[in-house]
Amino acid sequence: MHKLQLADKAEEQDISSIFFPEPTPSDMEALKNIYSDMATAIEGENVEQALRLVSSNVGFVFRKNIPKLTEMMLRRYPELRANEYVLQAYYLILNAMEALAAEKKQMVERNQAVLRELVMAAKVSEAQLRSFLAANVDKISSLDFSLFLDAEIQDAEYQSPAEQVLLAIKLNVLEARAQRLGVDVRALPALAASSTADEMRQKTLAHIARYDRDARELLVQSIRLHIGQLAKRSDEVDPQLAANLRDIEDIVASSVAENNSPQDTQQQQT
Numbered sequence: 001m002h003k004l005q006l007a008d009k010a011e012e013q014d015i016s017s018i019f020f021p022e023p024t025p026s027d028m029e030a031l032k033n034i035y036s037d038m039a040t041a042i043e044g045e046n047v048e049q050a051l052r053l054v055s056s057n058v059g060f061v062f063r064k065n066i067p068k069l070t071e072m073m074l075r076r077y078p079e080l081r082a083n084e085y086v087l088q089a090y091y092l093i094l095n096a097m098e099a100l101a102a103e104k105k106q107m108v109e110r111n112q113a114v115l116r117e118l119v120m121a122a123k124v125s126e127a128q129l130r131s132f133l134a135a136n137v138d139k140i141s142s143l144d145f146s147l148f149l150d151a152e153i154q155d156a157e158y159q160s161p162a163e164q165v166l167l168a169i170k171l172n173v174l175e176a177r178a179q180r181l182g183v184d185v186r187a188l189p190a191l192a193a194s195s196t197a198d199e200m201r202q203k204t205l206a207h208i209a210r211y212d213r214d215a216r217e218l219l220v221q222s223i224r225l226h227i228g229q230l231a232k233r234s235d236e237v238d239p240q241l242a243a244n245l246r247d248i249e250d251i252v253a254s255s256v257a258e259n260n261s262p263q264d265t266q267q268q269q270t
Helices: 002-012 014-019 025-043 047-056 058-063 066-076 078-082 084-124 126-135 143-155 161-181 187-191 197-208 213-231 239-257 262-268
Strands: none
Touching (some): 047 058, 058 084, 066 084, 078 084, 084 126, 126 161, 197 239, 213 239
16 A cells, blocks of 8 residues: 555656656665664654754755655555655655745745845945845845845846846845955955055955954955956956956865964964
8 A cells, every 4th residue: 555655756756857857776775774774763753853864964855856756765665655654754854845846835935035235225325235235134144035136137138237236235235244254355455456466466465364254255256256346357357356356266165175274363463
């Protein structure tokens, strides 16, 4: 009976197979391990642990056609059919996927609403945009909104009015987040005009020495946005200025990657 229930569910979702790559033996092995661990947790009445296993493997389950992969796995490992907890794990995964998909839909809708308000404010004036950003720092500071905005910029037509508005919003969002953390994101681009490479490096290290890792990540994002803007005006921009800005990005990004403390950065200046 368990097998038939599983097959029926798989047939209902079979149309989704056209969106997924054909399952491989390693996929079946990976899913078998997930089911085995989840079944152990469910048998021990530890549903929270089973859900944590789904969460820790969410990338895998969303990239795969779980009904089809499960049927193939059960043909490869038929002994699992006798384990009633594997079937419970299967439905737990499907339910979790549905809940996560609904949550993602709500998140996208929230981000769309925030972006609409930002665009409307930007069309009124820069002062109106800054006022909205100041009143909604929590909304614009989330990672999911940042990723959403980046995706919208990528999808916008190159050098179109829409792209220009979105880039202006992105820069203002970064500045609003930076202001909340007490970070000056305008200083580093100005250092690109330094007379020598050594002077530029020393001034850059001196500027970032006061900031923690989160603040430096904001600085990297801001610099990369400036670099992207300069690349679109390459005919009008001094090549050395653009090269210096990329060098500054490398210095700050390296500091982030190495997770240097302010004290470490100060030592680099000596």
